[in-house]
Amino acid sequence: MLTTLIYQSQSEAEFSDLDLINLTIAACKKNKAIQVTGILLFNGSEFFQVLEGEEEVIDLLFCHISEDQRHTDVVELMRDYSAYRRFSDIGMTFFDLRIADKNTLVDEIHQLDHVQNHHLHDDKIFRLIKRFIAQGAWHRPSCGLKSAQWEMVSKKESRQDRLWQTEKGVLYTFALQPIVEPMSGRIASFEALIRDAKGRSPGAIFSAIPSDSLYAFDLQTKAIALELAGKILRDDEKIAINLLPGSLHTIPNAVAQLTAQISQANLRPEQVIIELLETEVITNTVDFHKILKDIRAAGIGLAVDDFGSGYSRMSFLSKIQPDEIKIDRSLIQDIHKMGGQQSVVVAIVRYCQDMGINLVAEGVEKLEEWCWLQSIGVNLYQGFLFARPCVDGIGEIQWPVKKHHI
Ligand SMILES: Cc1cc2nc3c(=O)[nH]c(=O)nc-3n(C[C@H](O)[C@H](O)[C@H](O)COP(=O)(O)O)c2cc1C
Structure with missing residues (x-):
């Protein structure tokens, strides 16, 4: 063709x-x-x-x-x-x-x-x-980082705590994946991802749960993630948990239950971020406004996950003004080579900078992707380039370091 x-x-x-x-x-x-x-x-x-x-x-x-x-x-x-x-x-x-x-x-x-x-x-x-x-050419960051001048250097973070708990006869735990700020060497937060004894992903685990107990399972298992975070997190670090909006608006006092789990884990509400999928956030406006109020009143942070993967109702996004937006990996993959993705991400960066929203690039796997994103002002990253999710805690983290001989 x-x-x-x-x-x-x-x-x-x-x-x-x-x-x-x-x-x-x-x-x-x-x-x-x-x-x-x-x-x-x-x-x-x-x-x-x-x-x-x-x-x-x-x-x-x-x-x-x-x-x-x-x-x-x-x-x-x-x-x-x-x-x-x-x-x-x-x-x-x-x-x-x-x-x-x-x-x-x-x-x-x-x-x-x-x-x-x-x-x-x-x-x-x-x-x-x-x-x-x-x-001339566009979006070529003027002071762009060159990937050939950087290498990834591994640093072991041995913070682990074996924590498995049973829900309806099955053992579950959480894997933590750090969200890092490479230029300051800081770990900003961790995303908690549920795992079972077979090491299955959240998607596989959730699809095996009967639909009538899905929301209860979703909320109850968050106690495991929060307890783990309570044992591992430093005072200035945060834990991000994924929740189905349905869990928040169908379970009575869901936010109150969550607040209780947070204090039992010896965490402060400000250390917790609830990640809601972009698609779920925007499809149910009425319910979402009530959830938003409860979360805000509890002092818990809010992030829009997988941003750019669904159809974004920009007017609604501008009203909710989350604390954090996580750009979906589909926009990040090979961004250094793809003009269309670059243009969209530049617009998102500008929006987040204007509105004081933290911006996280998800699914970063290549040094070239990081260099391009860092050059246009993205500071927070999650992805295999930096660290894989680690069951029960934090494993190895790779940090970009400028090569000495250059
Ligand atoms: C800016 C630029 C534009 C190019 N445009 C073409 C092109 O239109 N067609 C082409 O065959 N090679 C083009 N080349 C050269 C190719 O990169 C490559 O050298 C060539 O296709 C190799 O052919 P060969 O393997 O048959 O020697 C271009 C190179 C540059 C740097």
């Missing part, structure tokens, strides 16, 4: 005019042979390329281009199917923005457009081209 891919990148080498000519002649020749059309723009430090062709051909070519050492920070801006090619039979035309007349350049590029429909002047691809011509 005909596919259009657009990316931007940062030139690594000092490109001489000859280098650029050689690159474009070779690329053009190869593109013609594989039926790829498009354009390449260069502004002295950044590239912007539109590639059109059959999907598999474009995927393979983009893999080659992404690995090319002559440029870095290759960020995909658009990948879409098209009904027709904008640029026919040209292999690739190169435009050097340092010598081109920017006022007439868009028209010049439009001349290459073989459809030559007037409305195409305003289509998405041409809007992206115009933006690059006017402003």
Whole structure:
């Protein structure tokens, strides 16, 4: 299927005019042979390329281009199917923005457009081209951290307490996964994740519980998580527990029961954060307002979990103003390479900074993801790059450290 891919990148080498000519002649020749059309723009430090062709051909070519050492920070801006090619039979035309007349350049590029429909002047691809011509690459953090300059160094935190408890004849405990602030070396909080003797995940455990006792199970088992946290947490650390909103509004005095569990565990309410799934938070507005009041009155913190995974009703989010938002892993994965995700996350960061909301990036697994997110002002992280959930306590934590020899 005909596919259009657009990316931007940062030139690594000092490109001489000859280098650029050689690159474009070779690329053009190869593109013609594989039926790829498009354009390449260069502004002295950044590239912007539109590639059109059959999907598999474009995927393979983009893999080659992404690995090319002559440029870095290759960020995909658009990948879409098209009904027709904008640029026919040209292999690739190169435009050097340092010598081109920017006022007439868009028209010049439009001349290459073989459809030559007037409305195409305003289509998405041409809007992206115009933006690059006017402003260059976007969202490239100006003082960005370079992943090659950092390494992860492991530090053992041996804080454990064996704590298994029985609910309806089955043994349960909790695994804790830290949420860290790498730049200060601080552990901000821990998310408590239920485990059974088979080591199953919360999803598997909850799906095996009969629906009529789900909410009671959800609330009662939180006592185990809180007791564990009470034994392990330092005074300035917090514990985050996941609760189904249904547990809070169907069980009478649920928040009062939770408050009692918190004080029995020798914790302060401010040390506890309730994480509610974005999808659940926004689908039941009326119930949620009552829950919100009770949680706030008890002094317990509130986080919106998996933010960005559901359909977000932004107006409602702006009203609840949680203490914390956890960006879903689907927006975090490979963010250093994906322009669309970058744009959404930049907007979330800005919103959280404006509203004083703590922002946590979930599911961070790669050093490159952390570098990109840290550079745009995300300070709190959860994910395998830093630590895996550890049953009964805290295991090893990996911290990013700048390499000495650089
Ligand atoms: C900014 C930039 C744009 C490139 N564009 C293309 C292109 O459109 N087509 C292409 O075949 N190679 C392009 N290349 C070169 C590829 O990265 C790679 O060197 C080439 O596909 C290798 O071909 P080979 O394995 O046949 O030698 C580009 C390289 C850079 C740095």
